[in-house]
Amino acid sequence: MSSTTTARAAFDALIAERGLAFGGDYNPEQWPRETWREDVRLMREAGVNFVTVGVFSWATIEPRPGAREWDWLDEILALLHENGIAVDLATPVASPPPWLGIQHPDVLPVDRDGVRLIAGSRNQFSPASRTYREHALAITRDIAARYAEHPAVRMWHVGNEYGQIDHGDEAAREFRIWLERRYGGIDALNAAWNTAFWSQRYDSFDEILPPRRMPYLVNPAQSLDFRRHSSDQLLACYTELRDAIRASGAPQPITTNFMGFFAHADYHSWAAEADVVSDDQYPDPANPDAASEIALVQDLMRSLGRGRSWMLMEQSISAVSWREHNLPKSPLRARRDSLQAVARGADAICFFQWRQARSGAERFHSSMLPHAGADSDVFRGACRQGADLQKLAAVAGTEIATDVALLFDWSAWWAGEEPARPTERLSTMEQVNRWYRSLWRRGIPVDVRHPDAELDDYRVILVPHAYILSDAAAQALAGAAARGAQVVIGPFSGVADENAGILQGRSPVQLRELIGASGEEWSGMLPGALQLADGFSADDDAPRASILAERLRAEGGEVLAAHADGDLAGIPAVIRNDNAWYLGAVVSDGVLDAVLARALAAASVTGPIDGLDTLPDGLEAVRRGDVLFLLNHTQHPIDVPVTAGLVDLLTGEETGDIVGIAPGDVRALSERQHR
Numbered sequence: 264m265s266s267t268t269t270a271r272a273a274f275d276a277l278i279a280e281r282g283l284a285f286g287g288d289y290n291p292e293q294w295p296r297e298t299w300r301e302d303v304r305l306m307r308e309a310g311v312n313f314v315t316v317g318v319f320s321w322a323t324i325e326p327r328p329g330a331r332e333w334d335w336l337d338e339i340l341a342l343l344h345e346n347g348i349a350v351d352l353a354t355p356v357a358s359p360p361p362w363l364g365i366q367h368p369d370v371l372p373v374d375r376d377g378v379r380l381i382a383g384s385r386n387q388f389s390p391a392s393r394t395y396r397e398h399a400l401a402i403t404r405d406i407a408a409r410y411a412e413h414p415a416v417r418m419w420h421v422g423n424e425y426g427q428i429d430h431g432d433e434a435a436r437e438f439r440i441w442l443e444r445r446y447g448g449i450d451a452l453n454a455a456w457n458t459a460f461w462s463q464r465y466d467s468f469d470e471i472l473p474p475r476r477m478p479y480l481v482n483p484a485q486s487l488d489f490r491r492h493s494s495d496q497l498l499a500c501y502t503e504l505r506d507a508i509r510a511s512g513a514p515q516p517i518t519t520n521f522m523g524f525f526a527h528a529d530y531h532s533w534a535a536e537a538d539v540v541s542d543d544q545y546p547d548p549a550n551p552d553a554a555s556e557i558a559l560v561q562d563l564m565r566s567l568g569r570g571r572s573w574m575l576m577e578q579s580i581s582a583v584s585w586r587e588h589n590l591p592k593s594p595l596r597a598r599r600d601s602l603q604a605v606a607r608g609a610d611a612i613c614f615f616q617w618r619q620a621r622s623g624a625e626r627f628h629s630s631m632l633p634h635a636g637a638d639s640d641v642f643r644g645a646c647r648q649g650a651d652l653q654k655l656a657a658v659a660g661t662e663i664a665t666d667v668a669l670l671f672d673w674s675a676w677w678a679g680e681e682p683a684r685p686t687e688r689l690s691t692m693e694q695v696n697r698w699y700r701s702l703w704r705r706g707i708p709v710d711v712r713h714p715d716a717e718l719d720d721y722r723v724i725l726v727p728h729a730y731i732l733s734d735a736a737a738q739a740l741a742g743a744a745a746r747g748a749q750v751v752i753g754p755f756s757g758v759a760d761e762n763a764g765i766l767q768g769r770s771p772v773q774l775r776e777l778i779g780a781s782g783e784e785w786s787g788m789l790p791g792a793l794q795l796a797d798g799f800s801a802d803d804d805a806p807r808a809s810i811l812a813e814r815l816r817a818e819g820g821e822v823l824a825a826h827a828d829g830d831l832a833g834i835p836a837v838i839r840n841d842n843a844w845y846l847g848a849v850v851s852d853g854v855l856d857a858v859l860a861r862a863l864a865a866a867s868v869t870g871p872i873d874g875l876d877t878l879p880d881g882l883e884a885v886r887r888g889d890v891l892f893l894l895n896h897t898q899h900p901i902d903v904p905v906t907a908g909l910v911d912l913l914t915g916e917e918t919g920d921i922v923g924i925a926p927g928d929v930r931a932l933s934e935r936q937h938r
């Protein structure tokens with residue numbers, strides 16, 4: 264067995280032994296020892312069985328170069344262990360002590376404008392800095408050597424939310440090495456970047472810099488490669504420390520916390536390096552679409568872990584403190600957010616953080632134990648969550664099945680949003696979320712896959728916006744359609760090659776035959792009406808297109824909708840060619856939903872509740888293993904028809920034909936306990 268398989272098994276064993284993990288970041292070094300005993304007592308009261316320790320403790324452990332202050336850590340690990348609380352021990356490398364930057368300014372990151380960032384906040388390190396990497400490695404090795412066999416330590420947490428981008432000289436050196444590896448020679452780079460444009464030809468790799476402040480637009484290929492490089496660089500920081508922990512003989516699973524669709528790390532390339540996928544999720548209570556947007560992130564995490572359960576490593580129990588205006592979560596809302604993650608495959612529900620900071624930048628960020636103390640609705644809410652999670656122990660380790668893949672590629676996202684394109688109003692995430700919402704409203708989860716991934720198992724493949732598609736991926740889509748899968752492709756897909764060079768020919772060059780149509784010229788567009796073909800209807804008062812349109816002509820495909828106004832009048836906007844569907848414009852929600860509904864119906868893909876194609880507004884339904892989760896995201900009760908005799912794991916009640924879900928409430932209906 265590989266060490267990853269063994270480590271994953273160790274995670275599964277931890278969950279099997281304790282049930283779902285529940286807890287959060289715990290920063291005892293920020294508190295006097297007197298509070299530790301109270302912490303642990305209240306953790307037990309709340310049902311906390313798992314905490315992440317030490318994320319920001321570097322300066323406590325190493326107050327001066329080479330020092331090692333372990334007493335406090337020895338003591339708290341022992342205390343947690345005595346109380347049956349498992350520890351996810353962090354390498355404290357996300358925030359180096361101030362002395363490191365003072366003694367070695369090269370560890371400090373440089374931003375795009377050439378400004379060197381200083382200590383006094385956090386994340387003040389350059390992932391490219393050799394000095395930083397050596398110091399991070401040294402402290403990690405020592406922590407691993409000391410605690411690899413500690414019985415409290417059940418997991419390792421490397422760094423924190425890797426995301427620092429450096430534009431300085433060390434980053435330049437590393438970027439050049441990366442480019443040389445990718446292109447072999449400077450001629451190949453010049454060709455790939457088309458540096459003849461604006462006289463950018465390089466004579467040697469030594470001349471190349473990261474994109475910094477420039478007089479005008481950056482070469483989009485340079486920008487794309489720098490983003491790829493920066494993600495790889497951060498990943499190398501992680502794998503180096505992970506390998507050091509493993510080399511110490513530590514058998515525990517090792518992870519680092521992801522951040523959903525985070526713009527600076529291509530998690531498709533990171534995922535296999537984590538023994539368990541873990542993620543930080545901070546849906547904004549003010550966002551009316553938060554529930555579907557976070558559901559998509561949760562589907563991404565499940566997909567990154569190849570379908571295995573994942574960990575919600577951080578979330579807030581009430582308000583965060585970093586938005587411009589921070590709305591709280593009611594205890595009911597916080598509970599629903601946690602149960603949503605469980606419903607969508609999480610085996611661990613953790614918060615940032617256990618005890619609210621008394622001072623420091625995050626003094627107003629909510630925590631499980633707030634400033635007000637245990638006599639608070641927030642803490643009582645935490646206790647209720649702990650109790651609920653114990654009732655859901657049977658769900659741990661179970662999986663979620665789906666027939667739908669949604670293709671997403673970080674490179675395509677990056678290249679597709681480089682400035683100087685037909686419209687800045689086309690946002691990849693906005694489009695992906697719109698498409699997903701349509702499925703979420705039907706209770707249909709997706710596997711988020713890279714376009715080059717194996718797609719044989721899917722009956723529906725969604726491509727909301729893939730600016731870059733490899734030839735192989737385009738062929739795979741055609742192959743999937745030929746074997747009967749429904750393939751739905753959104754506008755501005757298959758535009759560029761892997762170096763962000765625009766494919767030559769009528770668009771989308773690689774997909775032309777598949778979609779039975781081709782186009783010339785993409786442009787921004789003002790909102791305009793769509794004329795729907797007979798037999799194609801949408802639940803839409805005024806079918807529209809907007810944002811971006813492509814001058815398409817049908818070449819065998821059936822035109823389901825065409826532009827009705829102005830210069831574009833008569834130009835196809837929605838095409839169907841057997842099993843392939845293509846949108847040549849950003850279409851309104853109703854039209855998009857109509858297309859997706861037809862594709863799903865053609866593939867006979869339905870949601871988890873018989874007879875309900877579309878769920879009542881604000882109801883989320885997802886089946887995990889043999890438990891049907893129903894979450895009411897509204898302020899009013901919702902009734903749902905279900906099979907009679909299911910047992911709600913949260914209440915112990917048996918269902919009739921209809922189950923009522925109170926505002927904000929959640930049901931977890933088990934079929935196994937079906938009587």
Ligand code: GAL
Nearest residue numbers: 423424543545577583615628
């Ligand atoms: C995360 C971070 C935590 C804390 C939290 C606040 O991004 O990992 O340390 O800052 O946000 O929401």
